[in-house]
Amino acid sequence: MDYSMQDLMAIFAMQGFAGLSFFSVLLLMALGLAIIFGQMRVINMAHGEFMVIGAYTTYVVSEVMGGWGSWGAEYYILFAIPLAFLVAFLVGMVVEVLMIRHLYHRPLDTLLATWGLALIMQQVFRSVFGAREVSPSTPSWLDGAWTPTPMIYIPLNGLFIMGLTLVVTLGVVWLMYRSRWGLRVRSTMASREMSAAVGINTRWVDRLTFALGCGVAGIAGAAFTMISSTGPTSGTLYIVDTFLVVVFGGAGSISGTVVSAFLIAQGQSILEFFLGSSMAKVLTLLVIIGILMLRPEGLFKSKVRR
């Protein structure tokens, strides 16, 4: 086929964007888990379900505000995102009180318990929202594409998710590494007894950290309503990729998560372009397994002594 230089440049630009867009999706999914698994070492198998809580919250908000006229239908997403955070945050807090805090010393049991929790939550979603997938309609200002040249299409919802990911990542980094509270979290994770001895309420630190991770998952869920539909078991689709990113990046390091999400996303989308999706996935997984065999701690070792 005959391609002009312009065509190739356009494809190149859009392919670059596809990779970046996938990167922001992966990162947004993984941030919450990076906090919960990375910092607290809790293997939260219900992480995907917390995303689904966010997604359903968004759906409900869109239904309610859609009824208020076109203004509601256009801007519901701006209200849905904070609300999704809040709902997932509160549910996370309840879960921590009822379940997780009893299991901090038994990491393998948390795996089983949270997996059970995931199943329970799926059934609750099914009972409340039905088995059919739902999907709120995208506001018109996020629908369509930005076309800098007639050949290049940059999807607006992709741009929105990228912006959101940037804001959330900066927020999390600031909270964990620049704020007083983050200092307490890190010190608690480094040495619980010592932190308690200097007057840190480690129970509340645990509770808020877990809830924060869940809340961030809720934000991710809200954002995903723009690219995919939501069903009771949607969470199971996210959980593998999420763990992959966090484990590959090296638990305990937010920057590791960012780098790992970037590498996986770019690697996979470039391979996808040349080989097709299924083959790309296989190769990506093989490479990750290979690297993890050489570096079991992931790309970035955490420097904290345990």
Add this chain to the structure above:
Amino acid sequence: MSDNKEFFSRRTLLKSMMAAPIMASGVMGSRQVMAAKPATSEINTTGLAVDDDTVKVGILHSLTGTMAISETGSVEAETLAIEQINAMGGILGRKIEIIKEDGASDWPTFAQRTRKLLREDNVAAIMGCWTSASRKAVLPVLEKENGLLYYPTFYEGLEQSPNVFYTGQEATQQILASLDWLWEEKGARTFYLVGSDYIWPRTTMKIARIHIEKVLGGKVVGEDYAPLGHTSFGSMINRIRLRRPDAIYGAVVGGSNVAFFRQLNAAGLNGNRQLLLSLATTEDEVLGIGGENVEGCYSAMKYFQSIENDNNEEFVKAFKERWGEDSVIGDVTQAAYLGPWLWKMAVEKAGSFDVEKVAAASPGLEFKKAPEGYVKVHKNHHLWSKTRIGKWRKDGQADVVYESPELIEPNPFPEGYQ
């Protein structure tokens, strides 16, 4: 004691029933004979759960798990059909009793539940399964226990069991007519095949490729599969743009559908700019995708909720009354609705619930009240049916833009296409 009582009542009932046909046939002719209730011992010689008043039928679908999304519609349609049959007096004077089992989107569970339905409940027939994987899991059990299954989904073909009736389309009924249509009506010469990565899309695309290259003389410029549940189609869409196909021929299923169409749309490949025909997008999926994202795209099915005929009008009305005004009816839901009716007709024709007799009586049956229009059972256990092509509207319904003039013969083992 209670046994005794039942025995007596049953015997007196039997007597009166045996007497009835004789009297009736003497006076009013053969029509009334059919309406009378035949004896249980005559219509059930293989130990099925049939007594003087009821017959048990299993409904086996995923009520939980990933597939519940798709299978819910089938359960609703089958339940509705059975309720309607009961309201008309049941089958051979027996009311149908539903035993509902959950396959839980897990294939071994489907097999195990089938065993339970056939061995413990002795059901006379099972309406069920949705994915090919679940049907394949159930098949050995059905054949060993000699059960009867009505399977509603359009599927890849290459199968014909004496114990199964396939009320959906096999691959060629969907593919060939739709490719011909794209070729002739839309002038498509180059095709890009896209699907989810499992048996149905792959078999489908294999047949499609052969038809495009060998029969039509066109060109397949790309073929791509995405893992189930895939949501990032950016790279695949770029590949498609690079190859500039006249038509995208798609079989992306489930939740991926939403991501696929939305991202196509955002990439400027919407229904107005790019010819796209999907084999896996029904009203159910469009509900999730959002009408604005599929507007202008096409689907090849045998049924759309919007088709206009009296049967369908009645069916849609009854369905909405039973399951809510907001419910939508997709292709498979309609096919599931046919199952109980075809079984009823076969049982009545055979004059027996015995599986072998029902199966033997089925070929040649004509069902004129089908919502999709007239259908006929082929001796290969599939249905003769039409292929229709719908163009999606913003409101999530489709305008039927093409309908095959004749019923298309089912051909699960298409020669030269394997």
